Amino acid sequence: MLDLKWIRENPDAFDVALARRKAEPMSEMILQMDEKKRHLQTELQTAQARRNEAAKAIGKAKASGEDAEPLIKEVASLKTSVQQMEADDRELSSQMDELLSGIPNILKDDVPVGVDEADNIEVRTFGSAPTLDFAPKEHYELGADLGMMDFETAAKLSGSRFVVTSGKIARLERALAAFMIDVHTEEKGYLEVSPPVIVRGNALYGTSQLPKFEEDLYKLDTGSYLIPTAEVSLTNLVNDTILTEAELPLRYTAHTLCFRSEAGSAGKDTAGMLRQHQFAKVEMVSITTPEQSEEEHERMTGCAEDILQRLELSYRVVVLCAGDTGFGARKTYDIEVWLPGQDAYREISSCSVCGDFQARRMKARYRPEGAKGTRFVHTLNGSGLAVGRTLIAVMENYQQADGSILVPEVLRPYMGGLESISAET
């Protein structure tokens, strides 16, 4: 949600910002509506003030035995018009809210121009693709050959875009998640959280998945939803709270399942477990002051990268262009890991800074030290990392000519010392 006051004061900047998102200018319409609302509000408040004044006078008149009848009549007549104006005011406010809640966040100035992922700009790279003296396989071939990855049975159980993993591959995924959480909590200062994966619409509104992207979500018949990312649960931890400056930044991490309907991605990445309806992800969320958020964004991205570096996986960081940046984000770094089987970089993490966009929706504020009042916090979220995709990356990068998979050094303690996964393990 954008700040109406900011739009009012910077209508041209607002329209420019919309244009970067390929949206039509809206300032004129919004300002008109705002003008109308404020005019009504002023009128309403004048009437309310008079009503309050008269009501008090009635009390006094009655107490002193004077005739209160004319005042009572006046209040009665004011009452209907006040009620009407109140109703109009509510109507206008909810219209305004609806409109504002559908407008995407303002991009930061340094977000590159562009329409889709082809226009994203590489920021840095790490490592290099492993040199294999054989033709690398894709993860699902490797998994099937090991007998530890079964898409057919999953389809029978659950339909397309599901997988059943088993044995050491299942354990490898669990090991990855545990490793990531341990790094974030023990070295990076994140607090481990085990949150609900079922949330109310209100929480999804706060992080701006709702109202615009309901079709991407799984909705239960209780009216609640399965989370598409733990960003929802973690960020909403501060929903409707006023924090003190001293407690910021807050850093949360969680290992959860995520659920996405993948509406609109039919035919995309259908093979393997790259794009599933259900997947595990380790998420990072930071709640900061406005002054801290930019630096925190770099830091968070670094935390995600560190996981890949320790796994000795090659990756590159790209900054998303305007057209590819999500609705609620001001700026996003994607981390793309090298997949030998696909001969391509694929997204494995996405780290976004949202400014006060989500905070305003959630009413998440803090009291600045030495200043009056409250300010909205800034929120950030990033994957650290998508566990399923990390599993893919490990399998493809650590595959051997005989179809076995070496276990990365840092994961061995989590695998009971196992050094290699083969059909026999």
Add this chain to the structure above:
RNA sequence: GGAGGGAUGGCAGAGCGGUUGAAUGCACUGGUCUUGAAAACCAGCAAGGGUGCAAGCCCUUCCGGGGUUCGAAUCCCCGUCCCUCCGCCA
């Protein structure tokens, strides 16, 4: 599934028809005291919005909506959420 209880300021918690935007405590801010700190004492301290250059003035808000009333945090109705007990169940 059955039966009840509740939703008040950052937090806890009074108020149950009339200057109550709201007692009290904690937290927080400033001051006194102190070598410094703590303690103690004094004072201040809700949020959101309108208007104004500003100081200020005004409005709204005691979960949301509607009603009763000259007047509602307080009474009535509807909704949302939370909790307790019983039943069922992991």
